[in-house]
Amino acid sequence: MEASSATGPREPSMAVHLSQEKPGVWQNLRALLDVPSVVLTIAIATALYYFIDWSQIRVLDFGIVLKYWRPLTIAAGTTLLITLGAFAVGLLLGVGLAILLELRIGPLRYVINAYIEIWRNTPLIVQLFWIHFGLPVVTGISTTALESGSLALTLQSSAYLADIARAGIQAVPRGQWDAASALALPARTKWFEVILPQALKIMIPPLGNLAVSFLNGSALLGVLSVGELMTVSAKISDYTSRPVEIMTVTALLYLAMNLLTTYLTGRLERFTGRRP
Amino acid sequence: MISFDVSEVIRSLPELWIGLEFTLILVFTSLGLGTLIGLLACLGRLLGNGLLPWFCAAYTTIFRGIPEVVLMFWIYYCGPLLGGVRPSSLIAALVAMSLYVGALLSEVFRGGILAVPKGQVEAARSLGVPEFWVWTSVILPQAFRVVIPALIGVAALTVKVSGIASTIGVTDLVYQANIIAGQSYRYFELFTAVGIFYFFILFPMSMLAKVYERKLAMRSR
Numbered sequence: 001m002e003a004s005s006a007t008g009p010r011e012p013s014m015a016v017h018l019s020q021e022k023p024g025v026w027q028n029l030r031a032l033l034d035v036p037s038v039v040l041t042i043a044i045a046t047a048l049y050y051f052i053d054w055s056q057i058r059v060l061d062f063g064i065v066l067k068y069w070r071p072l073t074i075a076a077g078t079t080l081l082i083t084l085g086a087f088a089v090g091l092l093l094g095v096g097l098a099i100l101l102e103l104r105i106g107p108l109r110y111v112i113n114a115y116i117e118i119w120r121n122t123p124l125i126v127q128l129f130w131i132h133f134g135l136p137v138v139t140g141i142s143t144t145a146l147e148s149g150s151l152a153l154t155l156q157s158s159a160y161l162a163d164i165a166r167a168g169i170q171a172v173p174r175g176q177w178d179a180a181s182a183l184a185l186p187a188r189t190k191w192f193e194v195i196l197p198q199a200l201k202i203m204i205p206p207l208g209n210l211a212v213s214f215l216n217g218s219a220l221l222g223v224l225s226v227g228e229l230m231t232v233s234a235k236i237s238d239y240t241s242r243p244v245e246i247m248t249v250t251a252l253l254y255l256a257m258n259l260l261t262t263y264l265t266g267r268l269e270r271f272t273g274r275r276p
Numbered sequence: 277m278i279s280f281d282v283s284e285v286i287r288s289l290p291e292l293w294i295g296l297e298f299t300l301i302l303v304f305t306s307l308g309l310g311t312l313i314g315l316l317a318c319l320g321r322l323l324g325n326g327l328l329p330w331f332c333a334a335y336t337t338i339f340r341g342i343p344e345v346v347l348m349f350w351i352y353y354c355g356p357l358l359g360g361v362r363p364s365s366l367i368a369a370l371v372a373m374s375l376y377v378g379a380l381l382s383e384v385f386r387g388g389i390l391a392v393p394k395g396q397v398e399a400a401r402s403l404g405v406p407e408f409w410v411w412t413s414v415i416l417p418q419a420f421r422v423v424i425p426a427l428i429g430v431a432a433l434t435v436k437v438s439g440i441a442s443t444i445g446v447t448d449l450v451y452q453a454n455i456i457a458g459q460s461y462r463y464f465e466l467f468t469a470v471g472i473f474y475f476f477i478l479f480p481m482s483m484l485a486k487v488y489e490r491k492l493a494m495r496s497r
Contacts, residue, residue, distance in 0.1 A: 230346060
């Protein structure tokens with residue numbers, strides 16, 4: 001009885017649903033073939049036909065990339081390692097600086113702020129040249145390309161991360177600070193068990209963005225020939241004189257690494273429960 | 277230790293001035309073209325249907341995900357495939373930077389438009405406001421207010437990225453400093469000077485962005 005009454009009204013609605021199936025397909029087709037899409041497709045086809053020099057495209061040989069897959073893979077690994085190392089050390093330094101800022105120790109605040117602003121407001125390429133060629137003249141300690149490259153990347157990331165960490169620490173709700181002082185928690189417990197875990201959680205999305213921008217920035221170390229992906233691919237494309245193939249693959253490798261970083265950040269965010 | 281020699285910097289000011297001109301050309305052209313590309317990509321993604329939004333999203337993801345150096349080299353080398361002429365390094369850098377800035381700006385614009393509360397648009401439409409005025413007097417003014425800090429951020433990033441054009445041989449500020457320093461081995465002085473110069477452009481911009489951010493935070497509270 002109850003079952004029939006339940007299926008009774010459902011019968012016609014099923015029929016309606018089935019009859020709507022066809023227009024649905026049509027709507028999809030129409031959506032694919034609307035005016036801007038057609039114009040876009042025609043424009044791309046025209047560009048492909050008239051502007052691209054097919055005689056040169058036919059000569060392209062992506063097989064060359066397979067021949068050099070080993071150095072390219074190693075170089076991509078080096079890029080990841082350099083970025084990760086600079087990022088990890090930078091995170092430690094940055095959080096440390098942010099804590100020092102929050103403790104408000106007299107004039108130290110101005111020194112740290114100046115440090116952050118100087119590294120944030122100059123281009124990485126100028127910093128690289130300054131550290132690699134400029135500093136040894138003054139200090140007398142000459143650094144290898146790898147050392148100066150990592151140093152520049154680390155220092156810059158520490159400044160950016162200090163800024164993010166400061167915002168993260170300030171975003172921890174006031175009640176948490178008050179509760180920590182009301183419970184008379186020692187400073188260490190307050191920072192490491194109450195404030196920092198919450199601040200780090202807040203920091204994850206900007207950290208992910210920064211990781212991507214530093215992965216991109218690490219390609220700039222190729223200017224000093226550090227031995228990461230950009231250096232190696234530039235060398236291979238000089239040696240084989242097939243820059244188009246090598247650069248395309250290099251760009252795709254960087255794109256893949258960046259997309260992976262973005263994906264992992266999203267997973268991390270979900271894992272820590274900031275996003276459903 | 278060699279003493280800091282300011283006279284070397286002063287002597288090379290004419291050369292640095294040439295570099296500065298190229299840097300300014302790079303920054304302003306790519307910002308202008310990038311705004312245009314960014315607007316088109318953003319509107320295509322929000323208003324288009326069918327293939328268009330997908331295409332715009334792919335453009336944004338690809339050009340944001342490739343390092344600027346690689347992008348410049350890639351366009352420099354791939355130029356001959358398109359039209360058969362090798363682009364000059366300035367053209368290659370301009371194209372690369374415009375595409376990069378366009379991708380960044382399309383995301384900024386999209387974020388701003390999506391940040392306008394849905395109720396505002398619905399209220400305007402249900403009051404019978406024509407679609408043109410819904411956009412020009414309801415959505416865009418509110419969206420613009422939200423994106424000001426991000427816009428300043430992108431402009432600052434463009435200034436920073438312009439230095440990378442020196443790697444493919446555009447005679448911008450960094451390139452000129454490198455050449456002069458290579459002759460006299462005054463790297464420390466020249467790059468300190470160039471760094472200070474960039475700092476004086478970028479620091480006010482980041483301060484301005486912070487002021488606007490604070491204003492926005494105050495208003496939304």
